[in-house]
Amino acid sequence: MFTRTEERSKNTKKTGHSKALKLLQRHKKERGKQERKNAPSRATQDSLAYRAMYEDGLCEVAPGVFSKSVAISDINYQISDRDHQSDIFSKYAEFLNGFDSESTVQINIINRRKDIRQFMQETSFKHRPDDLNALRDEMNHIMRERVESGNTSLLKEKYVTFTQHADDRQRAKTSLNQLQANVVTSFHQMGSTARPLNGLRRLQLANATLRPGSVLHFDYDDLKYSGLTTHSVIAPTSFNFKHAKNRFTMGDQVAQVLYLRDYPPEISDRLITDLTDIMADLEIAIQIHPIDPVKGMKMVQTKKGFMQKQKADEQQKAMKAGYDPDILPENLTHSLDEAEDLLQQMQDDNQQLFDVTFLVMAQGKTDQQLDEIIEQVKAAGRRHSCEFANLDYLQEQALNSVLMWGQNYVPVSRTLTTSAAAIFIPFTAQELSDSSGLVYGVNQVTQNLVTADRRNLKAGNGMILGRPGAGKSFASKQEMLSVRLRDADSEVLIIDPEREYSAVAQALGGEVIPISQGAAAHINPMEINEDYGDDEDPVIFKTDFILSMCDMLLGGKNGLSAERRTLIDRACRLTYQRYFEQHTAMPTMVDLSNTLKQQPEEEGKQIALELEPYIEGSLSVFAHQTNVDNDNSVVVYDVKDLGKNLRSMGMLIVLDQIWNRITKNRNSGKRTWIYVDEMQLLLSNEFASNYFFELWSRARKWGALPTGITQNVETLLLSDNARRMLSNSEFVLLLDQAANDRDQLTEMLHLSEQEEGYITNADSGHGLMIAGDAVIPFENDFPKKTKLYKIMSTKPEDMEQYISRKKLHEDGGEVSGE
Structure with missing residues (x-):
């Protein structure tokens, strides 16, 4: 069993002796009494090895040992080119070398199944008092099918915990804050974002492991009235470490921790990728303890000296037996060469030594379910010539080594050099999963849903670029529909030079304004x-x-x-x-x-x-x-029939109308989404181009999100304004590109060779999404037997069919089922 100190929250200031305050305190005392009654047993709480978890995120692991944790974002390591991978690997190795022997680093990589009900609650399209709920239901059905299939129901999270020795909490806080700043900087240099965790978040993560599926309802003030410690709120109802010699139960879950016992000298950096592709709740913990460089050097020299003595003994035996003394056992010769090479690396190549323990924890509802997961873990290891082994009678220690306290309690480790330890680099592929975002498809690498919220970007302006047939109009229409179905207060304004968006306007009850020389509509x-x-x-x-x-x-x-x-x-x-x-x-x-x-x-x-x-x-x-409904929430400006003499003037006037709406909407608290198809047409005239550029530049301040759409990327990039607009856009959808366009975009957007591959001969609806710092290869294979598909399809037969069916329905005729 492990012992720990009790935590106490800070005394609250006395705010008087009013009756209301006394009632509140009495209520809190009653709640504290109830919490004491419902708390898990002391023995269960004592199985959690840390001593105290403070509100600021500092954890007292053991007397004189403290830790902090940060969450790190993933980066596209696996789809980067070799040079970029090498650069990231080198920076990660430098990060490890930055710790001294008084520190410990713990990397946690967590697979959690999404709670589909909670996911749908957060991201689904809620019913509203309008005529669009049938479309919302269809969108929700498609989204639910996607999240229930493949790997889309997995959440992958990554954390780094680091420890320091200190005499007291204040000294620990100072040194760990300094170390935390270095950690954040190191990961920033690798292209990752490191976000420090407070005490509540660290407890929530432990709770998710120890009591999966439960929600942690806890406030540090509760401890004052309950007299309990944080152990009581995260501990399961019980632990049974005698369930089996190599597994245990916690609450109603069965769990097991394996360790990586054997692996080849040239292990692949894809081991973690393959483990996190397993469809199960898994937690990988890599415990890394730096060895003092002087001690490390002496240790290698001692071992080398021992092997040299062994070599001399073998040579003497060979001479006495009349054999050639230069013929030595192969494993001895190999070990001596390795020791010599290691000394050389430590002296010349900044290689240090680390004690490393690689653990994998799996859990399930039954032993049979757990057996299946464990076999998948071992199979993933075998694919890389690695062996995962059981930790018999060490499961309590192993559990605490997996939990993010920052301490290794398992007496099993392997000594590795910096480069060998860095091979367990935690990065695989970036994810994009904004809980408030719209669905854009599925991540081609991880198979998780791609959800993005452009409103959260520093500059949500966007471009959708692709050759004819690549799916750019479909992607645009999907976003337009999603915006209106999700947010009734948002407005969608579209400049349509090819008459492609009438079906969208009709579906959303919008207005199509035909602008031409002989049109009855006027602006x-x-x-x-x-x-x-x-x-x-x-x-x-x-x-x-x-x-x-x-x-x-x-x-x-x-x-x-x-x-x-x-x-x-x-x-x-x-x-x-x-x-x-x-x-x-x-x-x-x-x-x-x-x-x-x-x-x-x-x-x-x-x-x-x-x-x-x-x-x-x-x-x-x-x-x-003006004689048209310019105040409709969805307006399509149909400029297809604008003649040559009126095209530039018409485009300029439409842009000004849009600016009128933007300014009006901002004061009403409404977001304005603007879509300009074939945007290169706007840029062909100096006046329209300059006005459009000004609108684009000022949009964010005014609550607008403009989007440019084109298939003529080469023509577009001839405009200096367009290049500046693209450079300042944080949201870009790149679909299949023609060779010349692809070369220019790759250079301008700094894409790797592997990333460029996702926009080369890509299927319709497949490509790259750039959203802020994230670059996500995505695929959007939308189900064709749906009303939404017919609305969004650019095929004339689908558009005409939808419009005619809607007209028939409005006229009171019967419409057959899909």
Whole structure:
């Protein structure tokens, strides 16, 4: 059994002797009494080897020994190219060398099955009082099927615990905080994020191992009234270490800890990957204790000296027997060579020695279930010429060596060099699993669901890039639908130059605005609201937009003259002044033209004359009051039929309408999602390109998430604005790419050769997702026999079928089942 000290929380300040406070304290005392009554037995609690777990995350493991823990994020080690792997490996080896013999490092890699009910509770699409619940149900059904199949129900977490010797808690805190800063820096250099754990989080992790499936309801203040220690809240109902010589029970679970007994000199770094691919609750713990370099050197020299004496004895025996003295036993010759090589490495290659213990803990509901998991662990070892063995009569010590206290209680270890210890590098492949995120598919490496929340990124602006048929429109539509089905307060605005998004608008009850020379739908470019300005006078910003539009229409190669800019600026201000002061109808381009004609300068009349085709003539589609539902939560701007003469102007006006919505939505607390298909069309005109770039740059501050979509990556990247936009986008979906496009993107986004492979000849819907620092190879094979698929499909037959079926349904006709 292990002993431990009791913990006490800090005394709370006296806040008076009111009746309410007395009642509260009485309630807490009653709860403390109940907690004492329900606590596991003292013997069960004493089986947990640590002494105290403090609220700040400091753990007193044993007298004079303290530890802290950090959670580390995974990185794409297994799909990195050899040079990058070598760089990560070297940095990890340096990390190990940074510990002295007074420290211990413990690496924990945890596989946990997802609680599917809890997962669906967090990520499912909740019903709302609208007509979209059938689509939400279908999305939930697809998501549930995915999480229940393959490895998608596994969560993989990684932690580092490190210990220091200290005379008291305060000294331990100082030295461990210093060590923690070094650990965080080391992992940052490897591309991983290290996040320190507080006491509650460390207890929650222990609770998840000791009482799987339970939720830890605990507050450190509880200890004051219960008189208990933290052991009481995480201990299972019972331990039975006599269940069998090599396994034990804890509560209703059967568990077993194995150790890695034998492995070859050239072990693969994929052992951990293969172990974590096992579909079971597993916990890997690697205990690493540095050996003092001077002692290590003496130890190797002593062993070498012993083997040299053995060699001399063997040679004497051979001479007496009349044999050749140079013929020695092969294992002795090999051991001497190894010792010589090791001394050389320690002297010249910064190699140190470590005592390493590699443990794997598995648990199940029954012995039979546990047998199956243990066999899978041993089989994974055999694939790498490794042998996992039982720890007979050492299961209590082994359990505590797996739990994240930071101490090894198993009297079994193997002495390894730095590079040999570093082969157990904990990295495999990055995961992306935001609990508040949308589902984008399945991780091709780990087979876990990929869920991402662009709202949490520093800059959630995004691009979706892929050659024709790669699945970019489908991916865009899936995100649009998911956004609206998840968040009723979000708005989706789409610029559609190829008429691909009508089915999405119809499915979501949105508005399709056809913009063309002869269309009955009109958008007024003079439309303004009080929020239009960037927290400043909206007229100034709107006037700047009108100037840009007039410059595009009338400026020619040299742009508008200073006189013309002055006149247009004045006319705009006067027009809006009448609107705001006299509360007249929203001004239009006709009103601007009339104001220009009223100016004393003849040049004003000349400007009005040159604008006449866009105000009264054949191109006057934008000279009317807005007559469409521009306030719908889903708006598709169909610009397919915009003629050559109106395309640039039309794109600019649509962008300005979108900016109007963004500013309005921010003050209403709404998020605006913007999608621009064939975005290279916007960038072909200088004015539209600059306006789009400004909108893109300002979007985050205004609660907007713009997304550019294109198949013409080479053309897109000819624009300096586009390159800057891509560089500043933290969300990029890369689907199958043409060779030239792929080369440019690989260089620009710093992709490895292996990562580039995921966008080379990729199936439709397969590729790479970049979200912040994460680079995830994903696949999105969406079920075809669903309504959602027909809405999102870009195949004309699917789109037409969906629209016609919806129209038939709205007209009261019967619709046959799928």
